[in-house]
Amino acid sequence: MNKWMLKSMLEQWLQEDIGFTDLTSDSIFSDEDESVADYIVKDDGVFFGQQILETGYKELGLQTEVTVHKKDGEKVQKGDVLATVKGKTKDLLLTERVLLNVIQRLSGIASATKRAVDSVSDYPAFICDTRKTTPGLRMLEKAAVKAGGGKNHRFRLDDAVLIKDNHIAACGSITEALNRVKDSVGHMVKIEVEVETLEGLKEAVEAGADVIMFDNVSPQTAKEWMDNIPDGVTAEVSGNITDKTITEYAASGVHRISMGALTHSVSALDISLTFQDKERDSL
Secondary structure, eight states, X not given: XXXXXXXXXXXXXXXXXXXXXXXXXXXXXXXXXXXEEEEEEOXXXXXXXXXXXXXXXXXXXXXXXXXXXXXXXXXXXXXXXXXXEEEEHHHHHHHHHHHHHHXXXXXXXXXXXXXXXXHTTTSSOEEEOOSOOOTTXXXXXXXXXXXXXXXXXXXXXXXXEEEOHHHHHHXXXXXXXXXXXXXXXXXXXXXXXXXXXXXXXXXXXXXXXXXXXXXXXXXXXXHHXXXXXXXXXXXXXXXXXXXXXXXXXXXXXXXXXEOTHHHHSOOOOOEEEEEOOHHHHHO
16 A cells, blocks of 8 residues: 555545534644544454554554554454554544544455355365455555455556446457557467457457456356367456355356445445543543
8 A cells, every 4th residue: 555645535535524623523632632543443344554553643643542452354342442542632533533434444344255255165266356455445456356355457547457348339349459459469468358248258268368257147158158268368257246146157168257336335434533531540
């Protein structure tokens, strides 16, 4: 994870959330007031946010002591203390909402990915993400997928070639699109083609695709199509794959299962920041 990008992200998000000042905290607390607070998980899942918490306060220039008790990718249970922070009360309150929003969402992604990975553990297929990420959060969301045991698909458009339905429709054919790509990119760049029919699959194989994506097909169709995938060509399935069908897709024999749902519609893991009671601690 690029710490400079993370710092820039945090600064931008805090500016959005704070505005000119925190009217509530600045009215109640002085610059000398200090507190201790715990990040507590309120549901079972997988944690992701270690580096965000360890470096986030520091990169923002806050004099805050941070002890992270869990590692990225570690399973957590309801009631577990993920991290403890000590510092200026106003600083802890100022950053509370933004940091919680981020680690809750990313832990939700890591948790969903882990569930998917566990569902196909009896098969050789890998679980992958897609580019269906939240704008501005791709670096973090894809890191959370890896923490959950998944693999990253393309990070950006310049990572690899993926010829999709609209490319084919605008170009005229799979073969023509693939030939144009081969004339343009270097030999180190892999070429993937998205297909919707068996005829399209056969054309992609004949034209020399490195990876073939079965788009929006049933597990049974994916199994039948695998008979047409030669050695050395990677088969990927994508489109409307759910927790209920993922095992069937893995059993079809495909090599990769890419799921946009890991990032575009995941539920956040419930986490709270709970301040330790000073009166209680003084007894």
